[in-house]
Amino acid sequence: MDEINALSWEPFIQQFGNVVEHGRIVAGAIWGLRPFADTKALHEAVCEFMDSLPPNGKESILRCYPDPAGRLAQANQLSSESAQEQSSAGLLNLSQEESNLIADMNTRYKEKFNFPFVICARENKKVVIIAELKSRIHNSKDAELEKGINEVKKIAWYRIVDATAMESKSAISKM
Template sequence: MNMDIAAVNALPYEDFVNIFGNVVEKCPIITAAVWSRRPFVNFTALEAAISEFIDELPESGKEGILRCHPDLAGRDLHGGTLTRESREEQAGAGMDALNSVEASNMARLNEEYKERFGFPFVICARMTDKANILRQLSERCRNERAVERARGIEEVKKICRLRLQALVVSEASNKL
């Protein structure tokens, strides 16, 4: 899909939530809330509205967003229950093709991370690769909880931007 911002602004909330409901993984409530902020002057304004909604949440809400994310190379990937967006992102970073050493490291570190923080490790898979994901996962396990909460939310916003770009023509591409 490649809607322009005028088409986005014309959507009734049912369609808006159907189309944009997973720009933040499994958090259609964010999309549904942000519909009230129409009209968006451009792509950046839509992205900013989502970002501001997230920033205004209490810390518990931000952790809730992180908890809606599937593990990388985790149960949902193996069970075929990832969302389409997540499946494509994880496959792009080679998460569906780990060798047995990588797979066991990934599983062990994901569990360690969740045990320590109470939410999953989140990283924008499209902006990185397998080696970096494994390195970041082991490094970020050592951070403070508040640092990781903020870091995870930054990654959610990167994922969101790329998912939005797949749906909406941004002003940069408008000028082409």
């Protein structure tokens, strides 16, 4: 963590700017909270920032995420993190029937909630993701906003672990 805590603004933003999808503002908000004791403390800072947002700010965070197996995935335009996550869940290898079902459910979900369905793909496979999409569409907007932000927190944890591991490898290679 010493190397991470010593990062100046721009390198910190480059390293952690996609911990929350396209979330350079999140990384910028927590940069001033350094030093972090450990990876958990860094994650807690991200979570506390998101928890402090009003509902429309939380909705904005969710809108930064791509639809599962959506248009960006089909056009190969996902961030490297999202592409890896969706691939590991099997969302980039769908049958035509699965693809059509997810596309329909994504559309219905966004029409109802005005933000995309977000789930931590690293903790799920496509069968579970499809089932969750079918189930969660029946929730209230408040419940889905809370569930979506909690999923973003899970995603952020994995991305922070990846980003801090990269920093550790970089520090070791400089020795």
